[in-house]
Amino acid sequence: NxxxxxxxxxxxxxxxxxxxxxxxxxxxxxxxxxxxxxxxxxxxxxxxxxxxxxxxxxxxxxxxxxxxxxxxxxxxxxxxxxxxxxxxxxxxxxxxxxxxxxxxxxxxxxxxxxTVVMLLMCWGLLRALRLEIVRKVSLKEAMLAPRIAHNPVPWQKRLARIIKHPNHEEVLTFIEHTVTQAMQQVAAEFEKRELQARVNNDDQDRTWLEVAHGDEIDFFYSVHLRPYEPPSFVMRDVTPRRNEALRYYRAEVYLKEGGQDYDVMGWTIDQLIADIIDQYEKHMHFLDAVRLGKSER
Incomplete structure (x- = not known):
């Protein structure tokens, strides 16, 4: 100016x-x-x-x-x-x-x-968005097989599990033992049905189950150890060192498309297996929707 x-x-x-x-x-x-x-x-x-x-x-x-x-x-x-x-x-x-x-x-x-790379990125983004739409629609339409609950968890234990804020070692032990055992049992069952499945873990405090589906999208179910800040009612009048000690952790489920924002800490092996099967059933419904979309083109 x-x-x-x-x-x-x-x-x-x-x-x-x-x-x-x-x-x-x-x-x-x-x-x-x-x-x-x-x-x-x-x-x-x-x-x-x-x-x-x-x-x-x-x-x-x-x-x-x-x-x-x-x-x-x-x-x-x-x-x-x-x-x-x-x-x-x-x-x-x-x-x-x-x-x-x-x-x-x-x-x-x-x-x-x-410019060519950016055009390819745009094309890839468009494909990913279309695939995500198919996934969302297929998950809404998925009709899971009915399950009969065996040995339901008493409500007192559920409440205690919700209120409890486990530390790093507790969640890590849960992932290394309970989660791994559940995944290994499911992987063994997949192998019996001639599907390639493997259970792996790494130094980032996570364990995952992967089921190969050839040219189609593989099924991936992972449990990650994720830190969280303590609730506000716990953090009052504490020093930074104490605040760090009060940090708690969750065992959260991740699928191929990312985190599912729910915690499986404290679940039994049977409950974990049921959740894996539920997610796999949704994944198969998604693959059916993808095949149907390709056949209609």
Whole structure:
């Protein structure tokens, strides 16, 4: 607004002419019409340098992470320095060869292949959204086989399980023993029916059952250990260390599409098996809906 005021209201057309001649000095020409122009130009230069340095640092960090592999921990310092120096050298060479125009041209040319990648990403997103719609509809229409409850849990035990806030070791022990045993029994039954099933775990405190379905979407049922902050009525007047000690954990179910937001901590093996079978039955109904959709195209 100030620049427009200077040009249109005060008739300083030389400012517009200077900008038209060289846009790189536009900001500094603008500062010349204000007090302390030298200080303002110095601050602007520092800000511009900071912007480019931080942008280059971020770009080098991303390239370094991509080349070193995500999830592999911190990459070597020399590797980060290498990418930073390489990026700066390429930019300097382009500036020396053809100035800002050459740098802009190289940027646009290098970004062109990513257009194809983005188009493929859009196509993949569209397919995923259509598949998600089929999944939602199929789950609503799924008619699960009726189950007769055996040895129902007394309501007192259910209430105690809801109120109790188990610690890390309790939930981890439950996953490593009860959950694993339930999954192994189900996997063994799948194997008897000539379906490839396997039970695995990792160092991220999770155990999962995976049933292969060939070219179709595999069934995946996982139980993760997930931390939660203690309730507000427990957190009153406690120190940060005490607050950390009061953190509790849940054994939550995850499927192929993500977390299901329910806790199975304290369930019996039979209850876990029943839940796995329920989820598998829904998964099979979903696969039937996908096959039907493909046949109607």
């Amino acid at each position: 100030s620049a427009l005021h200077l040009v249109f209201d005060q008739g300083m057309v030389e400012l517009a002419q200077a900008v038209s001649a060289d846009t790189s000095v536009a900001l500094f020409k603008f500062f010349e019409h204000f007090p302390l122009s030298s200080l303002a130009s110095l601050l602007a230069t520092i800000l511009v340098i900071t912007f480019f340095v931080t942008s280059s640092d971020s770009g080098s960090l991303v390239v370094d992470m991509l080349t070193s592999g995500a999830g592999e921990g911190d990459s070597p310092v020399w590797q980060r320095i290498f990418w930073s120096v390489t990026e700066g050298a390429i930019a300097a060479a382009l500036l020396l060869a053809g100035g800002l125009v050459a740098l802009q041209t190289a940027t646009i040319a290098s970004a062109l292949p990513f």
